[in-house]
Amino acid sequence: xxxxxxxxxxxxxxxxxxxxxxxxxxxxCSALAGDMPADNGFVDDDRDITLRVAYDTDPVSLDIxxxxxxxxxxxxxxxxxxxxxxxxxxxxxPRLATGWERIDDTTMRFHLRHGVTFHSxxxxxxxxxxxxxxxxxxxPDFRAIFEPIERAEAIDDFTVDLHTRKPYPLLLNLATxxxxxxxxxxxxxxxxxRDKAEIVKNGNSFASNHLSGTGxxxxxxxxxxxxxxxxxxxxxxxxxxxxxxxxxxxxxIAENATRVAALRxxxxxxxxxxxxxxxQRLRHADGIQLISMPGTRITMLQLNERRVPAxxxxxxxxxxxxxxxxxxxxxxxxxxxxxxAAQMSPEGYAGHVATLQPRYDLGKARELMREAGYAKGxxxxxxxxxxxxxxxxxxxxxxxxxxxxxxxxxxxVEFETLPKNHYWAxxxxxxxxxxxxxxxxxxxDSANFFEYLTFCTDPETGAGHYNASEYCNPAxxxxxxxxxxxxxxxxxxxxxxxxxQSIHDDAPFIPLYWQNLAWAAxxxxxxAPVLNVINMPYLGDVVVHPR
Amino acid sequence: xxxxxxxxxxxxxxxxxxYFVYRLRRDRLAQLCLALFVLMMASILAAPWIAxxxxxxxxxxxxxxSELPPFWLAGSEPGFPLGTDAQxxxxxxxxxxxxxxxIAIGLGAVxxxxxxxxxxxxxxxxxxxxxxxxxxxxxxxxxSFSTLMMAIIIGAVVKTAFxxxxxxxxxxxxxxxxxxxxxxxxxxxxxxxxxxxxxxxxYVDAARVLGYSGRRIMLRHILPNTLSPxxxxxxxxxxxxxxxxxxxxxxxxxxxxxxxxxxxxxKSGFDYLQSGxxxxxxxxxxxxxxxxxxxxxxxxxxxxTLNPRLPEGPL
Numbered sequence: 001x002x003x004x005x006x007x008x009x010x011x012x013x014x015x016x017x018x019x020x021x022x023x024x025x026x027x028x029c030s031a032l033a034g035d036m037p038a039d040n041g042f043v044d045d046d047r048d049i050t051l052r053v054a055y056d057t058d059p060v061s062l063d064i065x066x067x068x069x070x071x072x073x074x075x076x077x078x079x080x081x082x083x084x085x086x087x088x089x090x091x092x093x094p095r096l097a098t099g100w101e102r103i104d105d106t107t108m109r110f111h112l113r114h115g116v117t118f119h120s121x122x123x124x125x126x127x128x129x130x131x132x133x134x135x136x137x138x139x140p141d142f143r144a145i146f147e148p149i150e151r152a153e154a155i156d157d158f159t160v161d162l163h164t165r166k167p168y169p170l171l172l173n174l175a176t177x178x179x180x181x182x183x184x185x186x187x188x189x190x191x192x193x194r195d196k197a198e199i200v201k202n203g204n205s206f207a208s209n210h211l212s213g214t215g216x217x218x219x220x221x222x223x224x225x226x227x228x229x230x231x232x233x234x235x236x237x238x239x240x241x242x243x244x245x246x247x248x249x250x251x252x253i254a255e256n257a258t259r260v261a262a263l264r265x266x267x268x269x270x271x272x273x274x275x276x277x278x279x280q281r282l283r284h285a286d287g288i289q290l291i292s293m294p295g296t297r298i299t300m301l302q303l304n305e306r307r308v309p310a311x312x313x314x315x316x317x318x319x320x321x322x323x324x325x326x327x328x329x330x331x332x333x334x335x336x337x338x339x340x341a342a343q344m345s346p347e348g349y350a351g352h353v354a355t356l357q358p359r360y361d362l363g364k365a366r367e368l369m370r371e372a373g374y375a376k377g378x379x380x381x382x383x384x385x386x387x388x389x390x391x392x393x394x395x396x397x398x399x400x401x402x403x404x405x406x407x408x409x410x411x412x413v414e415f416e417t418l419p420k421n422h423y424w425a426x427x428x429x430x431x432x433x434x435x436x437x438x439x440x441x442x443x444x445d446s447a448n449f450f451e452y453l454t455f456c457t458d459p460e461t462g463a464g465h466y467n468a469s470e471y472c473n474p475a476x477x478x479x480x481x482x483x484x485x486x487x488x489x490x491x492x493x494x495x496x497x498x499x500x501q502s503i504h505d506d507a508p509f510i511p512l513y514w515q516n517l518a519w520a521a522x523x524x525x526x527x528a529p530v531l532n533v534i535n536m537p538y539l540g541d542v543v544v545h546p547r
Numbered sequence: 548x549x550x551x552x553x554x555x556x557x558x559x560x561x562x563x564x565x566y567f568v569y570r571l572r573r574d575r576l577a578q579l580c581l582a583l584f585v586l587m588m589a590s591i592l593a594a595p596w597i598a599x600x601x602x603x604x605x606x607x608x609x610x611x612x613s614e615l616p617p618f619w620l621a622g623s624e625p626g627f628p629l630g631t632d633a634q635x636x637x638x639x640x641x642x643x644x645x646x647x648x649x650i651a652i653g654l655g656a657v658x659x660x661x662x663x664x665x666x667x668x669x670x671x672x673x674x675x676x677x678x679x680x681x682x683x684x685x686x687x688x689x690x691s692f693s694t695l696m697m698a699i700i701i702g703a704v705v706k707t708a709f710x711x712x713x714x715x716x717x718x719x720x721x722x723x724x725x726x727x728x729x730x731x732x733x734x735x736x737x738x739x740x741x742x743x744x745x746x747x748x749x750y751v752d753a754a755r756v757l758g759y760s761g762r763r764i765m766l767r768h769i770l771p772n773t774l775s776p777x778x779x780x781x782x783x784x785x786x787x788x789x790x791x792x793x794x795x796x797x798x799x800x801x802x803x804x805x806x807x808x809x810x811x812x813x814k815s816g817f818d819y820l821q822s823g824x825x826x827x828x829x830x831x832x833x834x835x836x837x838x839x840x841x842x843x844x845x846x847x848x849x850x851x852t853l854n855p856r857l858p859e860g861p862l
Contacts, residue, residue, distance in 0.1 A: 277818040328610045333633060386799075394818065400634055400804050407605035415805065 049544050050247040051525065054259050054268040058225050058252035063207035064179060065199050068141035070535060073177075077536050078230060078248070079119075080179035080213035081238075083110060083129070084172060086444065088532050090348040092172055096124065096180055096214065105167040105487060106150075110175070112158040116237040118182035120212040126154035131183035133162075139199050145177060145442070169487050173443045182212040216241065216540030217248055227251045236540075243541045260520075263288060269525050269544070272537070274518040276394060279337055282520045289527070292518040294339045296346045296533050297440040298449065299395070301382070301402060301510040302468040308380060308433045311469075315372040317507040322365035323409045324402055326358040330513045333397055338513040343500050344439075344449040346514050348533070350489070351446025351496030356504050365409050377410025383432035386417035395436055398512065427468065435468040438515075444534065446496045450480040454503055471508035570852045577848045583841045591646045598640035599626060603806050609635050614824045632812070632827045633819055641812055642831050646838065648808040652722045653789040657781055659727030660788075664734020665777060669765050671735065672742025683739070686732040694787075695794055697729035702800040718802045726791045730784060737780055741773040775853040782846025786839045793835055809835045 059075040060067050076082070083097040097110040116124040133152040136142045148168045153161040164171060186197045186207060196206040211219050214237065217230035230248040251268065253259040256275035262268045264285060274282060274290065282290040303320060305311045326340035340358045345351035369375055384399035396417040403413035413434075418426060427435055441448035456472035457464035463477075476499050483495035517535050521527040526543040562568065571577055590597060600607050612635035616623050623630060629638040671682040689697070702725050706714045714721060745751060746769060754764045789809075795801040796810025797817075804815065809831050816827025 280823070325610065332610050332613045332635075396804060397633060397815075401610050403805070404605040404608040404610065404634065407608075410606075413605070417804070 048246045049244055049546070050249065051245040051270065051539065051542065051544055052249045052251065052268040053270045053272075053539070054251050054253045054262055055272055056252065056254055056256075056259065058228070058250075060202070061208040062211045062219065062222065063199060063205060064181075064213075065135060065139040065142055066201060066205075066208060068145070074536055076179045076213075077215070078217045078539060079211055079215040079219065080181070081116075081215055082177065082179050083175040085176055085538075086532060086534055086536075088529075090444065090533065092176070097175065100172070100175075102487070103161065106164045108162050108164075108171050109155070110160050110162065112160060113237060114158060116214050117235050118185060118212045118214055119218040119233055119235075120182055120185045121235075122182050122184045122212070124180060124182075124214055125157045126160040127157075128180045128183045129160045129178070130154050131187075132178065132181045135181065135186075135197060135199070136178070140201065142177070146174065149174070167485055167487055169484065169489075169492055170443050170445055170447075173445060176444075179213065182214075185210075185212040216243060220247075225252065238540070241541045242543050243539070244543055245539065248539065263520055263522070266522070270519065270521040270527060270537075270539075272519045272535075274520045276334075276337065279518055280335060287523050288520055289523055290518060290520045291528055291531055292337055292516045293531065293533050294346065295515045295517045295535075296349070296444075297438055297515055298341055298344045298346070299398075299436065299438045299512045299515060300341075300344070300453075301399075301512065302435045302437055302453075303507075303509060304430060304433050304435065304468060304470055305508070306470040307430065308378075310372070310374055310378055311433075313372045314506055315368045316374060319365045319368035319372070319374075319409060320406065320411075321507045321510050322359055322361045322368065323411075324405050324510050324512070325360040326512055327360065329398055329401055333394070333401055334513065334515070337516045337518065339516065341511040341513050343504055343511060344453065345446040345496070345500055346533075349441070349444070349446045350493040351449075351500045353497050353500050353504070356500070362408060369409050375410070377412065379412040379414060380406075380433040382413050382415040382434040382436075383423065383426055384415070384417050384436035385420045385423040395438075399436060402510070402512075430468050430470070437466060437468060437509075439466065446500065447480050447484055450476070450499060450503070454508060455480070469508040471506075473502070473506065473508075476502050476506075567852060570848075574848060576844065580841045580844045580848070583837070584845060587646075587838055587841070588650075591643055591650060594640070594643035594647055598637075598643045599628070600637045600640045602636040602641040602644050605805070611635065614819070614827070616824075617826050617830070629830055630824075630826045632816060633824070638826065638830055641807060642809070642834050645807050645809045645812050645831060646834065648719065648802055648806065649789050649792055649810065649835070652719055652726065652792045652808070653785045655719070655723035656726035656730070656788040656792075657784045659723060660731045660784060661734055661777060661781060663727065664731040665738050665770070665773075667731070668735040668738025669742055669770060669773075672739035673746055673761065673765050673769065679739075682735065686735050689729070689732045692729075694726075694729045694791060698725045698791060698795055699798065699800060701725045701728065702795060706800070714803070718806070722792055722795065722801060725795070726788050730787065730791075733780060733784065734777065737776050738773050741776055742769055745769050745772050779846060779850040779853060782842055782849055786842045786846070789835070789839060789842075 055071060055074075057071055059071050060069075061072075062075075064072055064076045064080060066072070077085075081095045083095060084092045084100075085095050087093045096113050096116060098113050099111040101109050103109050110129075112124070112126055112129070118124060130152045133146065133149065136146045148164050148166070148171075150163045150165045153163065155161055162171060162175075188196050190196050190206040194206065198205050198207070200208065216233060216236050216238070218233045219228065220231040221227075221229040228250045230250070232246045253262060253268075253271075256278070259271050260275060260278045260282065263271045263282075279290060279292070282288055303311045303317055310316045326342070330336065330338040330340040339346070342356040342358045343353060345353075347354075366375075369377065382399055382403060384395045386396035399415055399417060403415050406413050416432070426432070427437075437453065439449060439453055451463060452466045453464075454467055454469070454471060454473070455464035455477050456474060457467050457470065464472075479495050479499040479502070483492045483499070486492040486495060517533060519527060519531055519537065524545045524547060526545065527537070530538040530542045532538075571581070595601070602608070612624070612627065612631050613633050615627050615631045617630040617638070618625075618628050620630075627637045627639070629642070631637055632641065667682050671679040702721070705721055705725075751764060751768060754768050792801060792808060793810030793813065796808050797814040799814070802808040802811045804811065807815065812831040813828050813835070816824070816831070819825075820828050
């Protein structure tokens with residue numbers, strides 16, 4: 001069994017996101033200046049409720065298969081529905097699929113919801129699911145993710161079977177990425193004679209300008225890069241949704257300070273991401289709520305064994321993890337907007353081991369260094385991105401704090417911080433002895449961390465692609481691979497926990513923290529119930545209180 | 548020996564009787580500035596001995612001491628009179644050490660500017676003709692770029708070409724080069740103007756008649772007579788160079804975070820300005836402003852004093 005999951009999709013998407021963010025930077029926000037609707041806000045004569053949302057970037061297209069990025073997935077949740085979705089407690093809840101059952105190790109049957117219509121008026125059936133899956137396999141960004149699925153088979157109008165190539169325990173996680181599209185709407189040729197279904201990156205395809213989904217909102221107006229307006233879809237199937245927003249305006253505001261100012265001035269009602277240094281102010285601001293949740297993105301420092309012979313000694317690596325005080329970093333430097341980490345899997349993940357806590361102990365660290373024969377220490381280089389302009393915890397400050405902590409076990413750190421886009425080039429070259437890495441598991445599963453960050457590097461399969469520790473422990477790899485073939489959730493979790501424990505004991509990296517996610521909204525928006533740790537606010541269900 | 552001492556004594560007395568000291572005795576502001584300047588320079592130079600800790604030694608930093616307020620606020624700790632920054636560095640020590648870096652860069656950059664500018668100004672003024680035209684057009688071109696922009700471009704190119712680690716190791720040298728190379732035209736212009744005046748004076752003609760080489764006339768005869776404007780510009784330029792360094796560091800093109808200068812210290816505290824820890828930015832900022840103000844006022848006073856054409860007393 002090789003890495004079948006998210007083969008190259010994730011790296012690509014991470015890159016793409018980083019790229020988009022950096023591309024957006026120069027375009028400081030002119031969007032706010034012109035086109036904000038007048039502050040008619042919440043209660044109109046005809047009782048229209050408007051929600052004005054500001055993100056840092058605009059969705060690049062209306063074609064949800066054009067790019068795999070957080071923004072596009074958020075757009076998908078607004079205008080489409082997935083088969084299943086994660087709720088706040090990281091449990092799956094049925095959406096367009098009302099039920100599912102395993103037929104055999106490689107087949108899962110989904111029962112689809114009746115009475116769902118697309119924005120175009122077409123009725124949603126199993127045919128749309130099959131069609132969407134076929135289209136996904138042509139999408140450069142999504143192809144890799146859906147690689148484990150061999151084919152979809154419509155049994156009848158409201159039953160569909162998904163066949164995987166091999167036993168695949170994360171099929172339901174994958175179904176959260178499957179937003180059925182309106183096959184009839186997207187079939188045929190457009191006015192200029194092109195196939196309506198084609199996927200063109202950054203191009204002018206039919207799907208990038210037209211949209212028909214089953215979601216709570218339809219597109220009313222779109223000015224790319226300026227503003228997108230959504231109207232509540234009157235025929236939305238989920239009549240139990242408490243959502244009461246009739247009109248949604250989404251404006252990209254790239255500049256962090258401007259986005260925060262827009263919220264404080266009441267020009268927008270909801271912002272994301274919240275810049276780190278504004279969190280404390282927003283927490284105490286009147287009429288504004290700041291909601292922060294432990295995130296699932298692990299930040300770590302990888303210790304390169306190939307570059308530094310000392311790191312081949314597990315005692316030295318463990319000494320490093322004992323020397324770093326994650327709690328102080330999370331509490332002091334990151335102001336409590338991060339959860340100190342001692343492992344990769346955050347709470348709620350199958351592999352999370354509750355007993356693994358930060359093990360800061362300077363005495364133990366010094367002792368281990370002495371045992372390993374490095375009492376006098378040595379010099380290492382460290383590289384970290386310095387995202388002054390990106391919403392990320394202040395990684396440069398964190399790197400400096402770690403350098404100061406390692407100085408206490410006589411390790412001299414020569415450290416360098418780079419802008420994010422330069423950083424990744426250096427990262428690929430493994431240019432420093434210690435590299436900072438942030439990783440988010442797209443599958444919502446622990447195995448993904450291991451596959452990319454600790455597996456023995458194999459350029460053929462892409463395993464260990466981000467393993468800048470250059471650590472290789474086939475025994476741990478085997479545990480994870482066995483977990484990937486184990487369909488029984490408890491047995492699988494047991495294997496992953498075992499892997500997490502072994503990695504912890506062997507310490508090929510210093511885990512630092514899971515950065516919290518944060519959103520800020522006007523008090524009138526009852527935002528908390530629709531937020532979740534995967535950063536997909538389900539704005540279709542949001543309740544806005546009249547003024 | 549005896550004669551020597553007598554010689555220095557008379558020299559001292561002569562200095563004491565000079566117009567310079569006479570003006571200083573009568574100018575309270577100048578006295579205050581000089582006193583402050585001496586105090587600041589002394590504490591900066593003595594930083595390794597008087598600072599409570601060495602902020603460049605990472606082993607002395609403890610994150611748990613971070614963001615302590617200065618002594619007059621509640622929650623301060625005695626070991627950190629001016630509080631600490633976000634990393635737990637003692638702010639007083641960091642300011643003193645940072646000022647060392649800033650002033651080293653300021654002085655170095657001004658020396659480079661002065662050497663380059665004076666040499667080219669002398670050459671242009673004395674030789675005239677094509678050389679003059681070429682050099683002065685070069686000056687014009689350089690002056691049409693903003694200094695800071697030049698410095699940013701050079702800094703960014705060096706950083707990309709040699710990598711950030713190199714930049715970190717040789718930060719001081721690079722900043723001296725960057726600021727020095729972008730500010731020399733000030734000197735070149737002033738010196739040239741002065742040379743144009745001087746070169747038609749009789750003593751220059753006399754030297755020429757005596758058959759001295761052009762180089763000797765430039766260096767031995769004209770240069771000493773252009774020194775007072777050079778001195779005056781230098782005081783202003785030192786302040787400018789320190790400001791330029793602070794600006795570059797603030798933009799992230801200056802000293803690395805492990806060896807903060809005043810500018811990078813101000814920058815690193817900037818993110819905390821609105822979250823309550825105002826002292827991280829404000830205190831180094833005040834120190835920088837005070838130092839630059841003192842140097843500027845002294846420079847002003849020096850210009851007035853050394854310029855015989857200005858009437859006595861305030862203008």
